Amino acid sequence: MWQLNEFGDPTTEIVAFVDWQILHEGSPMADFSRLLTICTGGFNRRKFETIVFDYYLECLTKEMAEERKSCPYTLEQVQENYYIMFLTQAFVPIIGTVITGDYLMKNDSEKLRKAKVDEMLLKCKHILEDVDELLTGKLSYLFERFGV
Structure with a gap:
């Protein structure tokens, strides 16, 4: 969780970490990618x-x-692991938008509903842009090897 400034916008100061592991021990980068893909839009993520x-x-x-002990990881290794985990988490918000979108907005006014849809679609668009950038760029070896 990030500190908010006087305008209510997130700053770069971290005030809390939330453990997002889901019934398994795993990579901290899986947790970061899950947290950032589910809880933030493209700009903040x-x-x-x-x-x-x-x-x-x-x-x-x-x-x-x-x-x-010395740290066993380099910055590049941490980043690459995050981006690989991002690929595994990227479709959770997209599927969530499709499955729960209408249900979560059933009591909203048309104006509010449109604003929520716009926000959800922009979040999904940014995720898909970043997936495409990763699979055609720094993680292209995954696409070439697995056709994912």
């Missing part, structure tokens, strides 16, 4: 993707040093 890796690695390095 893309913004936080520019800072969260450095902060995570800084915290992990500090924790490992307290145990007299």
Whole structure:
């Protein structure tokens, strides 16, 4: 969760972490990707993707040093793992929009309903743009290998 400024907009200051693991132990980057794809729109997700890796690695390095161990990951490895996990989480908000969209808005006015639909579609558009960018760019090897 991010600190809000005086206008109610999120800042880059992190005030809390929420454990989003779903009945399994897994990669922290799976948790970050789930949190960011489900709980933020494209603007905020893309913004936080520019800072969260450095902060995570800084915290992990500090924790490992307290145990007299070196951090086993580089920034590039953390980022690549996040983007791979992002691919696995990217379709959750899209499916959620399709399945629950009408039900969640059944009591809304037409004006409010239109605003919610616009926001959900923009979120999905940004996710799909980023999936395409990853599979034709830095993660193209996954697409070439698995045809995913």
